[in-house]
Amino acid sequence: MKRHAGAVLSSIKIDKGAEKKISIQLYMALRDLLLTGTLTPGDRLPATRTLAREIGVSRTTVIDAVDRLISEGLLEARVGAGTFASQALNARLAPKPSPEASDAAAVVPRLSHATRHAIPDFAARSRLPHKSQAFVTALPALDAFPMAQWAKLSARHWRKDRDMIAGYGEPFGFMPLRRAIARQLNASRGIKCDPSQIFITNGAQRAFSLIGGMLVNPGEPIWFENPGAIGARNAFVAIGARPVAVRVDEEGLSVEDGLAKAPHFRLAFVTPSHQQPLGHIMSLSRRLALLKAANEADAMIVEDDYDGEFYYGDQPPPTLKSIDTHGRVIYVGTFSKSLFPALRLGFVLVPEGLVDSFERVCLTWLAGVPTVTQAIVAEFMDEGMFATHIRTMRQLYKHRHDTLMAEAAGLAGEIDLQPASSGFHAIGLLSPDLEEKRIVASAGNHGVTVVPLSRYALGPLAERGIVLGFGSCSADEIRKGIHTLEGILPECRVG
Incomplete structure (x- = not known):
């Protein structure tokens, strides 16, 4: 031996x-x-x-x-x-495999029923590039973020009490941040709420998972805008919900179409201030119709206000939450666009009738967001830096939007770029002889990222197009990106 x-x-x-x-x-x-x-x-x-x-x-x-x-x-x-x-x-020790078994594929562990059924239904199985270049979507202007101010605040807070910065965070969220968010929502979005109604989460995606797990049973129908937000849809699919593709037009989600397809819906997911990805603002008549439908079906509405701060007009688009009188709207916000994505910081504003349930869930099994991160953001807001930053970014995105529209004018008839009213992406509708997939692949080979509109589709779409993000690229990069698109169009025609 x-x-x-x-x-x-x-x-x-x-x-x-x-x-x-x-x-x-x-x-x-x-x-x-x-x-x-x-x-x-x-x-x-x-x-x-x-x-x-x-x-x-x-x-x-x-x-x-x-x-x-x-x-x-x-x-x-x-x-x-x-x-x-x-x-x-x-x-x-497991028995040694036979020579025949060693050549076979590895055994795949058994998945849960929910995961087995969710995986085939997940949208967008590949991750998009997330680096600052033309025309990456969903990425803010990281080059314009006031990092020096942020660094000073961070250094100050990392020197504070170790129980606060290194211990377990408060399960509902850091109260100074909850108060700061409540003030911001009241001042800029017209939403009156108490800080106790706000719960801090690890990003908006975590908020959607939390809402779905608490309110939706497997198999229950959820209205989803078609086309619509990919991440939120995947979050609800993961908990076993049944997404229903509801048509979107210039007035936003079609309540009539939703009622025809699933009158007994459990929840509706909408982006009324800036429809993702088409950019439409939901009309007042549609908002009232949606609230009425939810009330009659005893359903809830999730309002995702992912980039509502960055409007280009004199007045911001109204929120659905601000006209909700029956406690049907759950409002979700994020700092990924207003500050930067790496924070992984979001929040949920729930109706008063759900506060107790959210407190119980957060208290018993949810991990809190790092307190020091929340404290830095709270002071950033309380000291007026957040409001200053938002105003600066609003002007910057407006300039980049206008640059994109001006440069893309030469593509008219082939790619008709639709002007945006807020945010930092725009939709380009394609002429019948152009193919989405060819444009996406060819642009990618030339170092330009565009996203096909079909990526956001839950069901058949009437339009074909591409999504161009302009938040993270300079005016010069926008011009070069449009020049690249001009050069590749001849090779992207059907047939």
Whole structure:
């Protein structure tokens, strides 16, 4: 046994130039030999001094690795006899696969019922590029963010009480931030609310998952704008909801179409201030009709106000929440667009009737957002930096929007760019002889990112087009991007 173990162990190779500690390398190598059955229960290891000499390491290193394996029960130390592979491995080792089985595909673990049914229905199975270039969508102007101010605030807060910055966060969210958000919503969006109605989440996506898990049973219908927001749809699909594709026109979501397809809907998801991705603002008549339909169906409405701060007119588009008198609207906001995505910071404003339920859920099983991040954002808002930043970005995005519209005028008749009223993306509708997929692929080969409108589709669409983001690219990059699109159009025609 000793000769067998010695022959096996002498094959262990240690890379002394690697970043991983030598004792960890040895521990992992020995563990693999034990767990794969190369060393079988009862095999005796060489003495630590012998093993250290054979593989060229110190005896202390060997002792550290062996002691760790003994503490885990993979090795047994017998007084006066030596160290042996543990007999307990008999119960832990899987049978060795036959030669035929080793060539077969690896066994796929069984998934939950919800996940098995959700995966085929997930939209957009590939991730879009998220770097500052033409015409990446959903990315703000990171080059214009006041990083120096942010760094000063961060340094100040990281020097504060360690219980606050390093401990567990408050489950509902940091109260100064909840108050700051309530003030901001009242001042800029016309929403009157109490800070107790606001719950801080790890981004808007987490908010959608939380809402879906609390309010929707598997198989229940949810109205979704078609085309519509991909991430939110996937969040609801993941909990087993049944998305219903509801037509969108210039007035927003068609309530009439929704009622015809699913009159007993459980929830409706809408982006009324800036429809994602078409950019339409939902008309007042549609808003009132939607609220009426939700009230009659005893359903809830999720309003995603993902970029409502960045409007170009004199007055911001109204929110659905601001005219909700029956507590049917759950308002979701995010700092990914107004500040930067890496914060992973969002919030949910719930009707008073849901406050108690949200508190119970958040208190019992949700992990809070890091308090120091919330504290920095709260002070950024309280000191007026947030409002200043929003005003600056609104002007910047308006300039970039106007540049895009002017440069794209030469594409009229082939790509008709629709002017945006807010946010930082625009839709280009294609002429019948152009193909979305060809434009996307060819543009990508030339270093320009465009997104096909079909990516946002839940059902058949009347329009074909591409989505152009302009928030993260300079005016010069916009001009070069449009020039690239002009050059590739001849190769993107159908037939």
